[in-house]
Structure formats: structure tokens, C-alpha cells
Amino acid sequence: MFSIRELTEITGLGRTSLYSEIKRGYLRPLRIGRRTIVPADEVRAWLQRRAAEPQGSD
Template sequence: MSTSTPPIAYSIKQATEVSSLGKTTLYRHANRGNLRLVRVGGRTIIPADSLHALLSGGK
């Protein structure tokens, strides 16, 4: 069964793949407050809405 539900969050690696931005660039935007990172257990994830906002020029 394969559904194409859009992701609600991305790992750092997934975010680099879908955005074509490097890991350092993503962390730089997070440090500037332009991208939200969330720690869940031992993982850092990026909520999809935050990544989409960054890529569309918003916050």
C-alpha cells in the first residue's frame, strides 16, 4: 500500500535533498531564526511548513 502523503517533517539529510541546500546553510538559517529545528529524542527534524516558508522567501 503506497500513499503519497506529504511529509510533516524532514530529517536534516532529507531537507538537504529536497531543498538542494547544504547542511551548513540549513543550520545557518536556523541560527538566524529563519528555520525551525525540533529535537525529538536524539534526532533533529525540520517541520515541513518551516522549510517551505524558508524556500518561498518567508519566515
């Protein structure tokens, strides 16, 4: 499982971009108390979907 902070380091995306991905439903996190955690298998699937997108797509 990864925290949002860990995902910013791994992906190079900022917090705002990651929360935008969550809001759009592209990345599905878990809430544990006040923390937002993303399971590793969800991160892998999300990264694969992003890699498969045509360039210039948002």
C-alpha cells in the first residue's frame, strides 16, 4: 500500500494531480482514518492504464 506522499515520489506527479485522478475515478484509494492509501495492485493497474493511453490525452 502507498500513501499519497509515496505516490508523488514514485510517479513524479504532484498531490493535486493524484487527487484529480482519484476524483475522476481513475485511481481508487482506501481511506484509513484520515489517511488516503492506495493498494499496490491498484497502483500497478492505474499505471498500466496510463501507459496505454494515447499521448496528449488527459
